Amino acid sequence: MAEPDFDVVIVGAGPAGSCAAIEAARGGLRTLLLERGPFPGSKNMYGGVIYPRILDDLIPQWWNDVPIQRWVTRRSTMILTETQALSVDFRNDAWAAPPYNGATAYRPDFDRWLADHAVAAGATLLCNTTVTGLLRGPSRKSRHAIAGVRTDRPDGDVSATMVIACDGVNSFVAKQAGLYGTPNSKNFTLGVKETLALPKDVIDERFAVRDREGVDIEIIGGTGAINGGGFLYTNLDTIAVGVVLKLTKLASQKTRPEDVIAAMKRHSAIAPLVEGGELKEYSAHLIPEAGLSMMPEMTGNGLLVAGDAAALCLAAGIWLEGVNFAIASGMYAGRTAVEAIAAGDVTQRGLGGYARRLSDTFVLRDHRKLRRAPELVLSDRVQHLYPSMMTGIAERMFRVDNPSAKPGLRRIVREERERAGVKLRHLVRDGHDAFRSFG
Amino acid sequence: MLAVVVVRDGVLPAGGAETISECEGRAMFIGSGTAAAGLEVRHIASEVTIVEVGDFQPAAWTEAVASRLAEEDILVLPASPDGRDLAPRLAARLQRPLYAMCMKVSSTRVDMVRGSGTELHSFQPPRAFVATLQPGVRGVDQIAGRTTTLVYVVEAERRDDATMEALLPADAATIDLSEASRIVAGGAGLDGQGRMVQLAALGTALGASVGATRVVTDRGWAPHERQIGTTGVVVAPQLYIAFGISGAVQHTSGLGQPDHIISINVDPHCPMMQLADLAVVGDANEVLDELLRQVGAANG
Amino acid sequence: MIGVCVKWVRTSAPSGGLSAADEAAIEIGLRHGKAHGMTVIAVTAGGPACEEAVRVALACGATTAVRVNAPDDADSATVAAALAPVLANTVAVWCGDYSIDRGTGSVPALLAAGLDRQQALGLVGVDLRDPLRVTRRLDGGRREMLRITGPAVLSVEGSVARLRRATLRAALAAQTADVVAYDATPLASSATPFIEVRPYRPRARVLRGPVGVTPLDRLRALTDVSGAPQAGETVEGSAAEAAKRILETLRDWGYLS
Ligand SMILES: Cc1cc2nc3c(=O)[nH]c(=O)nc-3n(C[C@H](O)[C@H](O)[C@H](O)COP(=O)(O)OP(=O)(O)OC[C@H]3O[C@@H](n4cnc5c(N)ncnc54)[C@H](O)[C@@H]3O)c2cc1C
Ligand SMILES: Cc1cc2nc3c(=O)[nH]c(=O)nc-3n(C[C@H](O)[C@H](O)[C@H](O)COP(=O)(O)OP(=O)(O)OC[C@H]3O[C@@H](n4cnc5c(N)ncnc54)[C@H](O)[C@@H]3O)c2cc1C
Numbered sequence: 001m002a003e004p005d006f007d008v009v010i011v012g013a014g015p016a017g018s019c020a021a022i023e024a025a026r027g028g029l030r031t032l033l034l035e036r037g038p039f040p041g042s043k044n045m046y047g048g049v050i051y052p053r054i055l056d057d058l059i060p061q062w063w064n065d066v067p068i069q070r071w072v073t074r075r076s077t078m079i080l081t082e083t084q085a086l087s088v089d090f091r092n093d094a095w096a097a098p099p100y101n102g103a104t105a106y107r108p109d110f111d112r113w114l115a116d117h118a119v120a121a122g123a124t125l126l127c128n129t130t131v132t133g134l135l136r137g138p139s140r141k142s143r144h145a146i147a148g149v150r151t152d153r154p155d156g157d158v159s160a161t162m163v164i165a166c167d168g169v170n171s172f173v174a175k176q177a178g179l180y181g182t183p184n185s186k187n188f189t190l191g192v193k194e195t196l197a198l199p200k201d202v203i204d205e206r207f208a209v210r211d212r213e214g215v216d217i218e219i220i221g222g223t224g225a226i227n228g229g230g231f232l233y234t235n236l237d238t239i240a241v242g243v244v245l246k247l248t249k250l251a252s253q254k255t256r257p258e259d260v261i262a263a264m265k266r267h268s269a270i271a272p273l274v275e276g277g278e279l280k281e282y283s284a285h286l287i288p289e290a291g292l293s294m295m296p297e298m299t300g301n302g303l304l305v306a307g308d309a310a311a312l313c314l315a316a317g318i319w320l321e322g323v324n325f326a327i328a329s330g331m332y333a334g335r336t337a338v339e340a341i342a343a344g345d346v347t348q349r350g351l352g353g354y355a356r357r358l359s360d361t362f363v364l365r366d367h368r369k370l371r372r373a374p375e376l377v378l379s380d381r382v383q384h385l386y387p388s389m390m391t392g393i394a395e396r397m398f399r400v401d402n403p404s405a406k407p408g409l410r411r412i413v414r415e416e417r418e419r420a421g422v423k424l425r426h427l428v429r430d431g432h433d434a435f436r437s438f439g
Numbered sequence: 440m441l442a443v444v445v446v447r448d449g450v451l452p453a454g455g456a457e458t459i460s461e462c463e464g465r466a467m468f469i470g471s472g473t474a475a476a477g478l479e480v481r482h483i484a485s486e487v488t489i490v491e492v493g494d495f496q497p498a499a500w501t502e503a504v505a506s507r508l509a510e511e512d513i514l515v516l517p518a519s520p521d522g523r524d525l526a527p528r529l530a531a532r533l534q535r536p537l538y539a540m541c542m543k544v545s546s547t548r549v550d551m552v553r554g555s556g557t558e559l560h561s562f563q564p565p566r567a568f569v570a571t572l573q574p575g576v577r578g579v580d581q582i583a584g585r586t587t588t589l590v591y592v593v594e595a596e597r598r599d600d601a602t603m604e605a606l607l608p609a610d611a612a613t614i615d616l617s618e619a620s621r622i623v624a625g626g627a628g629l630d631g632q633g634r635m636v637q638l639a640a641l642g643t644a645l646g647a648s649v650g651a652t653r654v655v656t657d658r659g660w661a662p663h664e665r666q667i668g669t670t671g672v673v674v675a676p677q678l679y680i681a682f683g684i685s686g687a688v689q690h691t692s693g694l695g696q697p698d699h700i701i702s703i704n705v706d707p708h709c710p711m712m713q714l715a716d717l718a719v720v721g722d723a724n725e726v727l728d729e730l731l732r733q734v735g736a737a738n739g
Numbered sequence: 740m741i742g743v744c745v746k747w748v749r750t751s752a753p754s755g756g757l758s759a760a761d762e763a764a765i766e767i768g769l770r771h772g773k774a775h776g777m778t779v780i781a782v783t784a785g786g787p788a789c790e791e792a793v794r795v796a797l798a799c800g801a802t803t804a805v806r807v808n809a810p811d812d813a814d815s816a817t818v819a820a821a822l823a824p825v826l827a828n829t830v831a832v833w834c835g836d837y838s839i840d841r842g843t844g845s846v847p848a849l850l851a852a853g854l855d856r857q858q859a860l861g862l863v864g865v866d867l868r869d870p871l872r873v874t875r876r877l878d879g880g881r882r883e884m885l886r887i888t889g890p891a892v893l894s895v896e897g898s899v900a901r902l903r904r905a906t907l908r909a910a911l912a913a914q915t916a917d918v919v920a921y922d923a924t925p926l927a928s929s930a931t932p933f934i935e936v937r938p939y940r941p942r943a944r945v946l947r948g949p950v951g952v953t954p955l956d957r958l959r960a961l962t963d964v965s966g967a968p969q970a971g972e973t974v975e976g977s978a979a980e981a982a983k984r985i986l987e988t989l990r991d992w993g994y995l996s
């Protein structure tokens with residue numbers, strides 16, 4: 001049988017694909033990275049908060065040239081009701097210096113940067129090329145094995161020893177390979193985001209940050225009748241404000257996502273922050289949200305699946321992390337490919353190392369840990385009752401209505417809990433779940 | 440300042456008259472039928488030098504008139520196809536800077552559109568330069584008094600230019616936007632691809648071709664050759680009806696000088712509404728529905 | 740040898756692209772080369788990032804790719820001067836009619852002047868048989884048919900041809916193929932003093948004044964409500980009224996009977 005064109009073809013030049021390519025190429029594999037868009041990141045959301053620490057062993061000193069907007073040094077969680085807001089605000093100066101923690105970045109820049117590293121490592125990147133099918137191995141032995149991809153270009157078949165699917169949420173490749181069940185809209189949330197332009201000094205002042213310092217705000221209860229979460233973060237001279245909404249609710253409520261954002265932007269706690277921002281971009285994108293419960297088989301014969309393609313995005317309401325999971329899983333997929341091809345066995349068994357790596361690391365640990373989190377955070381109680389209870393408590397604690405004396409905290413909590421209609425046993429159970437998840 | 444205007448068979452190019460006005464009435468007509476063209480601009484030009492040299496030959500003409508034009512500091516040509524062709528040749532021959540597609544030209548400043556049509560940049564030109572003026576940006580000044588006509592005789596000794604084999608008149612048969620005398624065009628104000636179909640129907644009723652803005656062609660609602668403007672087709676209709684079009688310069692610069700413009704737009708202040716002879720403030724989609732209904736009624 | 744000039748236009752942040760016209764120029768250039776069994780040289784002037792532009796041409800079948808090093812914001816004269824030496828030995832140079840960022844279409848014309856070639860710019864039709872015959876757009880919907888009898892610079896509109904899609908192998912090869920880089924011989928910078936930038940507003944247009952012998956006539960003409968509306972009339976009202984008004988006006992103007 002003729003030598004295949006490449007050792008490994010990687011579909012999709014997002015964070016997962018590029019990191020898989022970096023590892024594969026460094027491992028000496030002839031690596032082809034295919035991207036549908038005109039350049040890496042072109043099809044991606046404009047920006048996000050990313051946690052690049054995972055890059056430490058892939059790109060040492062990554063912070064020297066990573067194209068980020070701001071280092072997140074303030075992270076606050078905001079609980080909203082119609083007329084109230086309760087924030088927990090955490091600021092950490094250490095996050096403004098290496099090795100840093102999180103950063104806001106424009107995805108086209110960031111993805112392009114990662115892809116450049118893959119090319120530097122020796123991978124071949126080809127854009128404007130969409131994978132439209134999978135090639136199966138001819139020989140009887142590997143009949144079912146994936147042996148390359150078909151692209152939309154004239155005579156566009158590429159043979160390869162194996163394929164890594166990094167083609168994002170709703171992975172076409174993974175589905176083609178039959179690794180997915182039929183997608184269930186219950187498993188997805190819709191992410192919608194507006195990017196608003198503001199002068200840098202205005203942003204610095206509004207969010208009390210300097211230079212490259214930035215803010216990341218998660219918002220609970222700001223999405224009205226539709227369960228979800230909101231986020232607001234600062235880039236250099238733009239801010240991003242968005243919501244992550246439960247698809248099912250969105251449908252049943254017949255509301256348009258942009259209206260939800262608009263409403264959140266009108267909230268007295270948000271309005272002053274976004275005021276005067278000129279809309280630069282509006283974008284919407286599905287997020288695989290159900291975590292573990294929807295993850296596909298991640299290995300097939302001659303196939304590995306990584307990143308959103310494997311539903312490895314952690315979207316537990318106030319958590320919205322996908323890039324770091326994509327990077328890690330892509331990296332592990334790349335390493336596994338190198339070993340397997342060296343060992344000459346790319347069958348599902350031969351690629352077993354991938355699953356092991358995932359489950360031994362934060363990738364699946366976090367997902368297991370936060371298994372219940374999405375459900376919990378998006379539950380009606382957390383979405384509607386608790387916010388009103390907690391803001392109520394805060395209001396009572398800070399209210400001074402002399403002559404009557406200050407009520408005791410225990411009493412306030414009980415009364416506010418009852419007012420908000422929160423059952424004690426629910427509180428206990430959710431608290432327990434929350435502890436199991438986050439604690 | 441001298442307007443250099445290429446004349447074909449006595450016909451002035453788009454923007455020819457405006458360029459003369461920009462140069463306070465001083466012009467050189469070069470080409471075929473220049474004398475006849477000279478009569479056309481009686482109320483516009485104070486002094487016209489006619490150079491009868493036949494078919495368009497940018498290279499040969501440049502040589503022929505270079506010495507004469509060297510005496511003029513500022514040469515302005517209409518940014519019509521022929522003007523855009525000749526101007527760079529002249530600039531190169533006379534070793535002067537070229538300011539192409541200006542909005543405004545004077546001895547002290549030239550205005551040009553930059554930043555994808557959103558900004559107007561002003562430069563201070565040197566004493567001598569060549570410029571082309573966007574057709575349709577300034578209109579024409581009428582002047583009192585009569586036109587003096589000077590004849591400048593040259594023999595454009597044939598240098599190597601492309602040979603014109605035929606001058607094809609605009610014929611309705613080849614339904615090319617650029618040749619349509621009536622155009623109904625749709626912009627981002629329209630709320631769906633179906634609207635373009637409706638527009639076509641209205642077009643048939645009015646004997647008009649359908650045009651679009653880039654936003655619309657980008658959305659794939661209409662093919663690229665339907666796009667009117669700098670990166671699309673340059674048109675020259677008598678009647679232009681704009682549905683939900685803001686009138687960005689990249690669009691209007693391809694519009695020529697329609698005799699009549701109707702614009703339907705929710706924003707009475709956008710450029711297209713300013714340009715319009717009849718500016719209708721309202722929802723283009725509803726108005727389109729109504730027009731079809733009423734035209735249908737009219738027909739039967 | 741056939742020449743093709745392409746410009747890399749920066750679009751969204753980290754990337755750029757070619758105009759439809761430049762893609763058409765590549766396609767026609769390739770067909771021209773094939774028809775006459777000639778090699779095709781693709782050239783661009785600009786910074787290293789612009790290599791992408793000529794790689795597109797390579798992927799689609801161009802023989803050689805050249806980048807003349809020049810500032811990305813170089814003016815048309817500089818660009819033309821930079822391109823000319825590379826194209827000295829070509830029999831035909833194909834360009835796009837406008838580059839979409841600053842499009843004035845003057846680079847091809849200046850190139851023709853610089854190379855002292857025949858020029859045929861803003862083409863809407865091309866017949867590659869010998870001798871080369873092209874159709875050029877004039878104003879007023881007129882067109883002229885030109886016969887090209889010698890070395891020429893030609894520029895085409897985007898609608899003239901759609902660029903072929905590179906095969907996978909060619910696209911891959913083009914990535915690593917080397918692009919010859921020259922340095923432009925710097926010419927006396929023609930940078931003109933910059934005065935100011937303002938947001939674009941359409942320039943006030945002079946409109947024909949009212950006709951009439953006596954001042955009273957002219958006054959009437961101005962205030963007369965019957966007949967065609969005065970320039971720049973604005974009307975509001977229901978869709979039905981609006982449509983009615985539009986059709987009336989079209990009748991007044993004689994477009995409808
Ligand atoms: C609104 C929103 C906000 C988010 N915010 C954050 C955040 O703040 N922080 C964070 O860490 N994560 C965030 N995420 C999640 C994050 O964007 C994803 O988890 C991450 O991009 C996954 O990376 P990936 O490489 O797996 O997939 P992607 O980044 O989606 O990359 C997939 C690539 O494959 C290409 N492709 C797809 N199909 C094909 C094909 N057939 N052929 C060739 N190429 C193909 C696509 O063009 C794309 O470039 C957010 C997501 C959304 C929707
Ligand atoms: C390099 C470059 C080249 C370009 N070349 C071209 C070109 O060749 N041709 C071209 O057309 N554009 C071109 N453009 C784009 C151009 O700048 C404008 O963006 C475009 O012309 C705007 O099209 P539009 O008027 O349809 O959309 P908009 O500018 O968005 O205008 C929409 C209009 O519709 C109105 N509207 C909205 N809703 C309604 C409603 N319900 N009823 C009535 N009115 C409504 C709005 O008030 C607005 O005035 C180019 C841009 C660049 C950067």
Ligand SMILES: Nc1ncnc2c1ncn2[C@@H]1O[C@H](COP(=O)(O)O)[C@@H](O)[C@H]1O
Nearest residue numbers: 744784834835837838842843844845846
């Ligand atoms: N920097 C450049 N490099 C190569 N070709 C160019 C460059 N700039 C313009 N051109 C060519 O000239 C045509 C018209 O460009 P312009 O004169 O800038 O409108 C383009 O379509 C290209 O074919």
